Amino acid sequence: MHRVVLCCDFFYPRVGGVEEHLWCLATALLERGHSVCVVTGRYAGISGKPRVGIRYMSYGLRVYHLPHLPMADQSSFPSYFGLLPLLRAIFLRERATLAHGHAATSVLTHDFLICAQTLGIPTIYTDHSLFGSMDFASLNVNKYLSFALAGVCGVVSVSEASRENLHSRTGFPMGRICVIPNAVDGGEFEPPEARGAQRRSPTTVVLLSRLVFRKGIDVVLELIPKSCARWPELHFIIGGDGPKRKALEDMVLGEGLQERVEILGHIARDKVADLLGRGGIFLNCSLTESFCISILEAACSGCHVVASPVGGVPEVLPPHMITLGKDSSVDSMLAALEHSLARARSTDPIAQHKIAKELYTWDQVAQRTEDFYDQVVSAGAMDMREWYCSLFSLGPVFGPVTCIFVTLIHIMALALEFFVPTRDVDVALPSPTQREILCALQQGGRGADDDGARQGMLQRHLMFVGRAPHGSSQTNGCT
Secondary structure, three states: OOEEEEEOOOOOOOOOHHHHHHHHHHHHHHHOOOEEEEEEOOEEOOOOOEEOEEEEOHHHOEEEEOOOOEEEOOEEOOOHHHHHHHHHHHHHHHOOOEEEEEOOOOHHHHHHHHHHHHOOOOEEEEEOOOOOOOOHHHHHHHHHHHHHHOOOOEEEEOOHHHHHHHHHHHOOOHHHEEEOOOOOOHHHHOOHHHHOOOOOOOOEEEEEOOOOHHHOHHHHHHHHHHHHHHOOOOEEEEEOOOOOHHHHHHHHHHHOOOOOEEEEEOOOHHHHHHHHOOOOEEEEOOOOOOOOHHHHHHHHOOOEEEEOOOOOHHHHOOHHHEEEOOOOOHHHHHHHHHHHHHHHHOOOHHHHHHHHOOOOOHHHHHHHHHHHHHHHHHHOOOOHHHHHHHHHOOOOOHHHHHHHHHHHHHHHHHHHHHHOOHHHOOOOOOOOOHHHHHHHHHHHOOOOOOHHHHHHHHHHHHHHOOOOOOOOOOOOOOO
């Protein structure tokens, strides 16, 4: 059994592909018997109070919301020295045997990996996005990521395209990059036809994504008026929010397409399947994608997918479920949409759902991730000499600077061990499993008001997780 600490700036209550991946991976590993917790940043709470401290989610998943303020787009401000005491306390409380960071644009992940390596904990990084190497922003991300990856034991990419991209921009050895794709819970996306509903219209096009430049919304702004002019029967449904929403609304008003284009705004997670069930075609015009979970969800829902051939998108679905444009241009996507109209009419949503839901499952992903964990832990953390050699190879100036930086972090870690020894850090109590939570609720009286009933529920919970008070003769009634 591994004791894994997952980390990323992007997690619940924010919604997105990385957030979904992190949550599903954590719960899948918990179900396989591993100890898992998540470290993330500060979020705004529902009542206006910040979401900081320790929270518990379903399946007993423990989440540490660090108190520092986010910088931009929920990413943290770089603060190795400031975060080391907190991260060290979390690693020691959880008795972590593995540290697993996610996403190149999560600054907290970079800090997390460096701190874990300093403490001698084996580290793994998962790359979720594609980046270039010509613009200033990409160069900055790539250089900063190279620093964090200098001491990691292994890297996971979600597609072959992502693997090659990461190698080309950071120089990380291809042999140490393992490809483990994303997945979806296909049962959540059962098509409405399987429940006896009338078959949807094959001329209804659904687009569901963040409304930002990277998702190809500028292409959509030109594509929709041309499509509506060519095919009078087409109807568009757009879900999602972002800075490009205003441009979409202006386009709809300017072209007089209010009756043919619905802009729904933010879609709650539990409403995604219903929205996808309304469409015969799913449109994705992204300019860059490493995997694209949304097209897999759409295929599970019985939609025929039209997508731009970027990144790992061509790897995701079999050819009969997807029509790819030649490139991301408006004319290319218009031709792909024309070709997809006939294919959407011949698509059997129920038959497609049965195939698509088995393509990528979280059980498969958890099994492959567990095998990779076994490989990394058996090899152990990178030794200091090898780590410093990797740092020196980062450049004639940047390399020595990172070595000095890592040396200072090691000195701080030694000081923390002197003032707060490992033996003085309390071990976190094990979280209850989903079965144990349900058993406690069934036996304890849901919604009890008196202190005696609450104490009884607490004692049962402690007993279920192996922390019953000494001398208790109560036995576990749930198996």
